Structure formats: structure tokens, C-alpha cells
Amino acid sequence: MRRDIVLVSTAEWHHPFWTNKQHTALALARQGCRILYVDSLGLRKPSANSRDLFRIGRRLLRGLRLPEQVHEGIWVCSPLVIPAARWGLIQRCNKLILRLYLYICQFYLRFKSPMLWTYNPLALRLVNSRNYSKLIYHCVDDIAAQPGMDSPQIIVWERLLCESADIVFVTSKNLLDARIEWNPATYYYPNVIDLSYFNSVVQGKAVDPPSSLARIPGPRLLFVGAISSYKVNFDLLRDLAVLRPQWSIVLIGAIGEGDPQTDIRLLADLSNVYYLGPKAYSDLLSYMVCCDIGLLPCRLNQYTSNMFPMKFLEYLASGLPVVSTVLPSLSEYRSFYDECKSASDFVDAIERILTGKTIFDHRAVHDLLISHTYESRTVKMLKKIDGVHEG
Structure with a gap:
């Protein structure tokens, strides 16, 4: 069974230091999934340092393009959104731009009944989950505890995301203890290795x-x-x-x-x-x-x-x-x-x-x-998702 997945990441695909998100996308593709990998939407307010300015410039260039195929079964897109937007008008603009852009990308790739697989705790604020066959939240960090984050907003939206998700995956026992209170379909799969x-x-x-x-x-x-x-x-x-x-x-x-x-x-x-x-x-x-x-x-x-x-x-x-x-x-x-x-x-x-x-x-x-490889973990996750679907 072919699965189409829109994967909303918190890391850019082309970042030199790979994280869970890129590796998981590769592992899903190896299982026959087609992935639209959505680069980070900007959880932290950018600063004036050279690293953030470079990322902004690169995003402006990539945001005007159709998805780029980077691997068999994986396409990357970089939506033009304003990072860490806190004003209501800007948030509404971000939501409109992102939803339209994702619709165009999915139409271009001929995705059918895609799942939404997100690492971003603010996903529900930007994406209409009702347009997707399943909502998967893969929680690999306590993002609200990172410096420079709008922690109160993230905590509120992450709880809503957990409560709305069909299934939640976490990478530590502490994350499990906290998120399972919001969704009983929360499962612990620790980090793994290529x-x-x-x-x-x-x-x-x-x-x-x-x-x-x-x-x-x-x-x-x-x-x-x-x-x-x-x-x-x-x-x-x-x-x-x-x-x-x-x-x-x-x-x-x-x-x-x-x-x-x-x-x-x-x-x-x-x-x-x-x-x-x-x-x-x-x-x-x-x-x-x-x-x-x-x-x-x-x-x-x-x-x-x-x-x-x-x-x-x-x-x-x-x-x-x-x-x-x-x-x-x-x-x-x-x-x-x-x-x-x-x-x-x-x-x-x-x-x-x-x-x-x-x-x-x-x-x-x-x-x-x-026993701790991306392949084995991904197979377990997909079986768990199918079990939710069958139930």
C-alpha cells in the first residue's frame, strides 16, 4: 500500500547536521512512502546574526520554487512564512500562504489522501488537519524548553495537537509520561541509528x-x-x-x-x-x-x-x-x-x-x-499507524 505523507519538519533538509526528521523521511521513503518534506517553518524569532540572515536569504530563494526532488520518493519544499509570528494578522497570512502552497505542491506531486506527519507543535495553527487522512505527531524534543521560543503558545498548541492526533510518537520516557495524558494513543520509540x-x-x-x-x-x-x-x-x-x-x-x-x-x-x-x-x-x-x-x-x-x-x-x-x-x-x-x-x-x-x-x-x-535502526523503528511505527486505521 502506497502512502503519501506531508512531513512538517523543524529542520531544513539541506542543513549539514541531520536530525531525526531527515533520517525518518529517508526511512519512510525506503518503505515505499512518498514524502513531501516541509522545511522548518521558524519556531524561534530570528536574530540579526549571520547564520539567521543567511537562512532567511536562502528561504526567500527556495520559497518561490516547486518541490525539489532530493531522493527517490522525497521532495522538499520551503514555504515563505514569517517565522515566530505573534500578531494575528501575520499568523492569518502565514496560514493562508502555507495552506495554498501545500495544496499546490500536493497537486503537483499527485498526492492522494496524504497523511500529515509533523514535528512542529504549532502545526494545527498553520495547517488544516481535516485535509489529511491521518494526523501523526512525532515528538522528539521538549521544544517549549528551548531558548527563544514562545513557550506559552507552544504549550497550548502542542496540547491541542496531541489531543487531535490519531497517534503520537515520542523518543523519551519523560515525553511519554507528559504526552500520554493528552492522548492515550501515545507510544515510546527511542532514537535510533543509520x-x-x-x-x-x-x-x-x-x-x-x-x-x-x-x-x-x-x-x-x-x-x-x-x-x-x-x-x-x-x-x-x-x-x-x-x-x-x-x-x-x-x-x-x-x-x-x-x-x-x-x-x-x-x-x-x-x-x-x-x-x-x-x-x-x-x-x-x-x-x-x-x-x-x-x-x-x-x-x-x-x-x-x-x-x-x-x-x-x-x-x-x-x-x-x-x-x-x-x-x-x-x-x-x-x-x-x-x-x-x-x-x-x-x-x-x-x-x-x-x-x-x-x-x-x-x-x-x-x-x-x-535493534535500534531507523528501518526497524519505521516499520514498527507504520504497523502501529495501520493498527489505528484498522481499529
């Missing part, structure tokens, strides 16, 4: 490290992700770097992604902290397999308490032991990583790993990873 890609890279682990990494002495402790103050505990990283100056802390990612006010000057004077900048997904694993330990030095707050870090499984798949702060979403995976509450805990855990006192159980990790 295992085929990781296997292809890890098999070539003997290759030389990238030049920017080769100059960094070992042992190399790696953090990959958004280097943002609401996610990363910079105080913990600084303490770790000071306590063990012979260790190299390698940071890969964009500074201030999702939080333009991020300030990393706390780490600037540390000679053993290396910032390598963002890397494309296709290049990232050559860095990961040439490091020694994967770090998750997460700040503890409302956002991270609901977050299942995608890098947890990716570290494991690249052969890296993982050391992390205490995250509720990882509680059921405690046998696969070292859980720490302080910088001194991090030091102890890392020393046990580096001296061989903590053993990396490759067989157990392999068994975990093969």
Missing part, C-alpha cells in the same frame, strides 16, 4: 585521521553536537580540561545552534580544548572512529531531561565508550555507558576506560544497535 552507514565507516577504522584531528595528541575525548549553552555544560568541560591537561577535548559542531546567545569564552584559554567546527554528516565518522571516548557533558534542565541524545548510539556504533551526565532517557541503557554527576566522576570513569579497567562489550553493543 547502522548501515556506521558499519561501512567503522570497518575502515585503520584509515588515517583527518588532518585537523591528526595534530591533536591523544587520548582524544570527543563531543559532537550543538555547542549551545542550554545543552552543554561548559563548566564541567572546563573542570575536566583543568583536572587532566594531558587529555585532549575535541569539540565538533556549530556554536550557538538553537541558542545564539551561547558564549564559550569559558573554554578559550584552555590549551587542551580543540574546536574543529561543524562537519558534514558524511565526513563526521572519520573523526569519531579516530577518537578514544565519546562525551555527553549535558547541562541538566527541562530540555535535556526530555532529550534522547542521538550521539549516544552513534558513539557506540563508531566504537567509542561513552561517558555522560545523568540523563533520564538513558536510564535503561546504563550498562552501555558510564553515568557521572560531576567532573571528578568524569575523570574517574575516563581513567577506568583508558587503563582497560572498564571493558567495552562489543557483542552487547552490536545486539543493542541492530
Whole structure:
């Protein structure tokens, strides 16, 4: 049975750092679905920094085009809407523009009875869900807890979305506990991994490290992700770097992604902290397999308490032991990583790993990873959707 799906994302398809949304679209396409991937509609009010201005300019260019086919079964569109609109007139204009644009795109692609699959908690404010055969809400983060968001509005509309959805999927137990009160058809499917890609890279682990990494002495402790103050505990990283100056802390990612006010000057004077900048997904694993330990030095707050870090499984798949702060979403995976509450805990855990006192159980990790793939999760989700339909 062919499924046509309008997937309303909170991330742009062409963004170099892929998230759940792009990977899920690919996995759905591999199951025979046709996807109209709708780029982020702008939940956060843009700032005047160069990154946001570049995105605005790119959106203006793409917003005048018909959907672009980027993969077999996947087309991407970038509607022209005003981000984070709060005035009633602008919201009504956004709604009219988006609905008309999506109608044109679906007509162009000859979609029939499409489902609406959304990551955007404000979807009902912009899209008429009655025009779709099913409404699916895939909740992967507590977006209202992110900096710069209109949290009161998001909370109200997200509850309406959950109550209206035919089915809700969540990626952490904390998200499940909150959303199931709004919709009993809420199901927990944790984050997963593109295992085929990781296997292809890890098999070539003997290759030389990238030049920017080769100059960094070992042992190399790696953090990959958004280097943002609401996610990363910079105080913990600084303490770790000071306590063990012979260790190299390698940071890969964009500074201030999702939080333009991020300030990393706390780490600037540390000679053993290396910032390598963002890397494309296709290049990232050559860095990961040439490091020694994967770090998750997460700040503890409302956002991270609901977050299942995608890098947890990716570290494991690249052969890296993982050391992390205490995250509720990882509680059921405690046998696969070292859980720490302080910088001194991090030091102890890392020393046990580096001296061989903590053993990396490759067989157990392999068994975990093969049960946590995008393919397996997508099949389960589609079966769950079909079960709702049949019921």
C-alpha cells in the first residue's frame, strides 16, 4: 500500500547536521512512502546574526520554487512564512500562504489522501488537519524548553495537537509520561541509528585521521553536537580540561545552534580544548572512529531531561565508550555507558576506560544497535499507524 505523507519538519533538509526528521523521511521513503518534506517553518524569532540572515536569504530563494526532488520518493519544499509570528494578522497570512502552497505542491506531486506527519507543535495553527487522512505527531524534543521560543503558545498548541492526533510518537520516557495524558494513543520509540552507514565507516577504522584531528595528541575525548549553552555544560568541560591537561577535548559542531546567545569564552584559554567546527554528516565518522571516548557533558534542565541524545548510539556504533551526565532517557541503557554527576566522576570513569579497567562489550553493543535502526523503528511505527486505521 502506497502512502503519501506531508512531513512538517523543524529542520531544513539541506542543513549539514541531520536530525531525526531527515533520517525518518529517508526511512519512510525506503518503505515505499512518498514524502513531501516541509522545511522548518521558524519556531524561534530570528536574530540579526549571520547564520539567521543567511537562512532567511536562502528561504526567500527556495520559497518561490516547486518541490525539489532530493531522493527517490522525497521532495522538499520551503514555504515563505514569517517565522515566530505573534500578531494575528501575520499568523492569518502565514496560514493562508502555507495552506495554498501545500495544496499546490500536493497537486503537483499527485498526492492522494496524504497523511500529515509533523514535528512542529504549532502545526494545527498553520495547517488544516481535516485535509489529511491521518494526523501523526512525532515528538522528539521538549521544544517549549528551548531558548527563544514562545513557550506559552507552544504549550497550548502542542496540547491541542496531541489531543487531535490519531497517534503520537515520542523518543523519551519523560515525553511519554507528559504526552500520554493528552492522548492515550501515545507510544515510546527511542532514537535510533543509520547502522548501515556506521558499519561501512567503522570497518575502515585503520584509515588515517583527518588532518585537523591528526595534530591533536591523544587520548582524544570527543563531543559532537550543538555547542549551545542550554545543552552543554561548559563548566564541567572546563573542570575536566583543568583536572587532566594531558587529555585532549575535541569539540565538533556549530556554536550557538538553537541558542545564539551561547558564549564559550569559558573554554578559550584552555590549551587542551580543540574546536574543529561543524562537519558534514558524511565526513563526521572519520573523526569519531579516530577518537578514544565519546562525551555527553549535558547541562541538566527541562530540555535535556526530555532529550534522547542521538550521539549516544552513534558513539557506540563508531566504537567509542561513552561517558555522560545523568540523563533520564538513558536510564535503561546504563550498562552501555558510564553515568557521572560531576567532573571528578568524569575523570574517574575516563581513567577506568583508558587503563582497560572498564571493558567495552562489543557483542552487547552490536545486539543493542541492530535493534535500534531507523528501518526497524519505521516499520514498527507504520504497523502501529495501520493498527489505528484498522481499529
